[in-house]
Amino acid sequence: MIEIKNLSKSFKSHKKEPGLKGSLKAVFHREEITKLALKSIDLSINKGEMIGLIGANGAGKTTLVKILAGIVHPTSGSATVLGHIPWERPNEYRRQMSLIMGQKNQVWWDLPALDSFLLLKEIYQIPKNQYQKNIDFLADTLMIKDQLKTQVRKLSLGERMKIELMAALLHNPQVIFLDEPTIGLDLSAQKAVRHFLLEYQKEFSPITILTSHYMEDIKELCPRVAIMKEGEIVFDGPLAEVQRMLGDEKVISVTTDVTTFKIHIPRENLASETQHLFQKHNVVDLNIQDPPIEEIIESLMKGGAP
Amino acid sequence: MKSWWKDVMAMEFRKILAYRSDFWITFLGQMFIQLLVTISLWHSVFKENNVTSMQGLNLEMLALYYLVANVGMRILWGENIGFISREIYEGTFTRYLLYPISFFQYKTVSYLSYSLFYSLQLFIFYWLYQLFFGTSDLSFTHLYYLILGIGIFLTSSLLFLTLAFMVELISLWADNVWTLMIMLRFFVTFFGGGFIPLNFLPHWAQEILAWTPFPYLINLPVRTILGLSHHTEIIKGIFFILAWTLILATFVKVIWSRGQKRYTGVGI
Numbered sequence: 001m002i003e004i005k006n007l008s009k010s011f012k013s014h015k016k017e018p019g020l021k022g023s024l025k026a027v028f029h030r031e032e033i034t035k036l037a038l039k040s041i042d043l044s045i046n047k048g049e050m051i052g053l054i055g056a057n058g059a060g061k062t063t064l065v066k067i068l069a070g071i072v073h074p075t076s077g078s079a080t081v082l083g084h085i086p087w088e089r090p091n092e093y094r095r096q097m098s099l100i101m102g103q104k105n106q107v108w109w110d111l112p113a114l115d116s117f118l119l120l121k122e123i124y125q126i127p128k129n130q131y132q133k134n135i136d137f138l139a140d141t142l143m144i145k146d147q148l149k150t151q152v153r154k155l156s157l158g159e160r161m162k163i164e165l166m167a168a169l170l171h172n173p174q175v176i177f178l179d180e181p182t183i184g185l186d187l188s189a190q191k192a193v194r195h196f197l198l199e200y201q202k203e204f205s206p207i208t209i210l211t212s213h214y215m216e217d218i219k220e221l222c223p224r225v226a227i228m229k230e231g232e233i234v235f236d237g238p239l240a241e242v243q244r245m246l247g248d249e250k251v252i253s254v255t256t257d258v259t260t261f262k263i264h265i266p267r268e269n270l271a272s273e274t275q276h277l278f279q280k281h282n283v284v285d286l287n288i289q290d291p292p293i294e295e296i297i298e299s300l301m302k303g304g305a306p
Numbered sequence: 307m308k309s310w311w312k313d314v315m316a317m318e319f320r321k322i323l324a325y326r327s328d329f330w331i332t333f334l335g336q337m338f339i340q341l342l343v344t345i346s347l348w349h350s351v352f353k354e355n356n357v358t359s360m361q362g363l364n365l366e367m368l369a370l371y372y373l374v375a376n377v378g379m380r381i382l383w384g385e386n387i388g389f390i391s392r393e394i395y396e397g398t399f400t401r402y403l404l405y406p407i408s409f410f411q412y413k414t415v416s417y418l419s420y421s422l423f424y425s426l427q428l429f430i431f432y433w434l435y436q437l438f439f440g441t442s443d444l445s446f447t448h449l450y451y452l453i454l455g456i457g458i459f460l461t462s463s464l465l466f467l468t469l470a471f472m473v474e475l476i477s478l479w480a481d482n483v484w485t486l487m488i489m490l491r492f493f494v495t496f497f498g499g500g501f502i503p504l505n506f507l508p509h510w511a512q513e514i515l516a517w518t519p520f521p522y523l524i525n526l527p528v529r530t531i532l533g534l535s536h537h538t539e540i541i542k543g544i545f546f547i548l549a550w551t552l553i554l555a556t557f558v559k560v561i562w563s564r565g566q567k568r569y570t571g572v573g574i
Binding site: 069097104123125232 | 310
């Protein structure tokens with residue numbers, strides 16, 4: 001169970017004017033700026049839930065995940081994960097939690113993955129039988145068995161991500177934080193990672209928080225989403241509700257003999273607008289759909305709370 | 307000994323051996339260049355002053371002092387500069403905050419793995435030396451002094467590690483502490499007897515230095531290996547090493563408790 005109340009975080013950084021003059025000036029004086037990354041976040045996640053955190057760059061998704069994983073201290077507010085305060089980092093909590101960051105390596109670069117796994121086995125005190133069982137399950141599901149003895153730095157990006165996933169899940173965590181696990185991967189690797197995460201969720205039912213810029217990740221994995229904008233959660237609910245929120249609208253894709261275009265129209269005008277299109281254009285093909293989830297979320301992120 | 311300690315050590319050994327050419331080139335290259343520079347430099351000094359020994363050390367003993375000091379300093383330095391600050395800068399430091407173990411224990415074990423590995427170089431050096439000069443009348447050490455000296459080097463490594471922790475953790479405030487680490491190594495080398503044996507310094511300077519951590523980091527273990535330290539001096543030195551380690555560890559604790567709140571986990 002995750003409970004977050006009034007959680008805020010601000011970061012301080014320095015501003016530097018561009019060019020040599022700016023660099024020289026910064027040697028003596030730097031202007032400090034404070035950025036509010038999280039603004040009084042409230043969120044509650046139940047056991048076995050998988051929630052997608054979405055938002056534009058700088059919305060605060062990664063900061064929230066880092067606080068819950070205990071690596072960043074909040075400025076104010078409270079949070080408990082499995083009854084622990086994450087940033088106090090009790091070992092009991094760390095044994096039950098995992099953080100996977102798509103852009104960061106956590107296994108040792110210069111060694112084969114199995115060497116890192118052996119160390120993790122000792123660090124997390126995984127019994128020998130359990131360790132072997134987990135290695136087999138993870139390597140089979142991720143189809144990475146042949147790469148376990150190769151130096152990690154020599155693996156492809158997709159293979160490295162799979163190794164990171166294996167390393168993070170070796171100790172069967174009850175809470176998993178996935179920060180853009182498919183970033184930079186090609187389509188087939190993205191699909192494989194998504195498939196694996198789905199299988200893992202079915203098998204072990206951990207609490208999972210996933211941040212991603214790829215809507216496919218969210219659509220396939222997360223029944224619930226929280227949309228963040230400028231450090232605030234502007235929507236928290238089932239993914240299906242997001243679609244229903246703008247369900248009064250339909251999108252018509254039209255192909256005429258000269259061009260192709262899309263129009264958004266209110267549902268009640270659907271019949272008259274379609275008729276009008278046929279009268280006005282030489283329509284070759286016409287397709288009526290609900291607005292894509294990406295567009296709805298984008299409009300929510302731009303427009304603020306619905 | 308915790309079960310993961312030996313795995314961390316084994317992993318660090320594997321990391322060193324992953325680049326074994328670097329191990330040999332650095333070791334042998336450094337040893338021969340050092341030998342050449344030291345002998346030619348001190349030969350000129352002796353010739354210029356028309357003497358055969360200085361502060362009780364003849365040219366051969368001085369050369370030996372520098373060679374042992376140089377190989378010994380690798381034990382002291384352990385991991386490379388930036389073994390914490392680089393990870394903070396790159397964001398890979400995050401992994402130590404996630405593992406259910408003490409970050410300091412992990413880094414200490416990892417650091418000592420390097421120190422232990424470089425101790426092996428000192429044994430190789432001893433063996434090479436005995437092979438080439440063992441029959442000459444150069445008064446190189448007995449194996450007992452070598453083992454005792456390496457033991458002191460390993461103990462003083464803990465003191466240097468505590469100093470390094472203090473400086474490296476400053477990177478939680480300032481992104482780049484490379485220069486500070488270079489300065490630390492310079493001070494340790496200069497005041498520790500890595501550049502010149504400390505008995506070449508004026509008496510008053512030696513007396514002041516005796517109250518600082520520096521002479522126990524290089525001068526004491528090197529003199530022990532060369533059989534120049536008596537047991538009282540060694541026991542007193544070990545006491546100072548442990549006392550300074552405890553004092554500095556208190557500072558490290560304060561720096562860590564404040565600094566960890568500033569960690570953002572960003573990096574390359």
